[in-house]
Amino acid sequence: MEAEISLLMANQTQASPGKLIYDPFIGTGSMAYTTAYFGALVYGSDIDGRQMRGKEKTPGIIRAAAQYGVDSRIMDLCTFDVTHNPWRSGCLFDAIVTDPPYGVRAGAKRLGRKKAREDRQPPQIPRANPDEPYIPPTKPYELSALVVDLVLLARYLLKPRGLLVFFLPTVTDSYEEVDIVSSLCEGMELVANSLQDFGTWGRRTVVNDYLPPTFDTVPCSSGGDDHVPAHKDFREKYFQGFKGGT
Numbered sequence: 001m002e003a004e005i006s007l008l009m010a011n012q013t014q015a016s017p018g019k020l021i022y023d024p025f026i027g028t029g030s031m032a033y034t035t036a037y038f039g040a041l042v043y044g045s046d047i048d049g050r051q052m053r054g055k056e057k058t059p060g061i062i063r064a065a066a067q068y069g070v071d072s073r074i075m076d077l078c079t080f081d082v083t084h085n086p087w088r089s090g091c092l093f094d095a096i097v098t099d100p101p102y103g104v105r106a107g108a109k110r111l112g113r114k115k116a117r118e119d120r121q122p123p124q125i126p127r128a129n130p131d132e133p134y135i136p137p138t139k140p141y142e143l144s145a146l147v148v149d150l151v152l153l154a155r156y157l158l159k160p161r162g163l164l165v166f167f168l169p170t171v172t173d174s175y176e177e178v179d180i181v182s183s184l185c186e187g188m189e190l191v192a193n194s195l196q197d198f199g200t201w202g203r204r205t206v207v208n209d210y211l212p213p214t215f216d217t218v219p220c221s222s223g224g225d226d227h228v229p230a231h232k233d234f235r236e237k238y239f240q241g242f243k244g245g246t
Contacts, residue, residue, distance in 0.1 A: 033064065100167065147183045188209070
């Protein structure tokens, strides 16, 4: 991500000293440095810990943050799938900021097998190295499903009036405002929707606000269950050159 864009996104989180900000797809930490620079405390996670750790004993994100003088504001880094996260439900973070993977340079993954296995017990084959860690299988994570899960995650982790700021790639010709609105759930409100135009496609910086709970029963879907957002299957559309009626 360009440094200027990460600064703009960090600014939209209203990062400041004393605030706690979370990046659920931290990767190499592009959003962590800028939010920490504004004084916030940053917590990050990713399903693939190799990007965070690097090849040396000190994690790569911590080493890079030290060059900017903000390593003391990186609270911790953890490896887990956000759809199977260890967080309790509660008001933990002042903001969530992230650049989710959408399959162009890095594909989104979640825990699970790509194909259903037969309901039988496989033979127990011991690993050659008992100290080798177990790596659970993963399967592709479709972008539109990721966005819905991200909004729901923010709904439970943000403090009232907390902000969710994330990048969303969209197809220019088929984009509609309802694509963003349909991903919202009860308690989340769209605040800003800014476009970085690349021609046939673009990246939108979406800012959602978590409203204080009212404890009223409100349906979670705002855009209709039959609406298909333009960013669905974005990876396939991108590599096909946005042809075929998209």
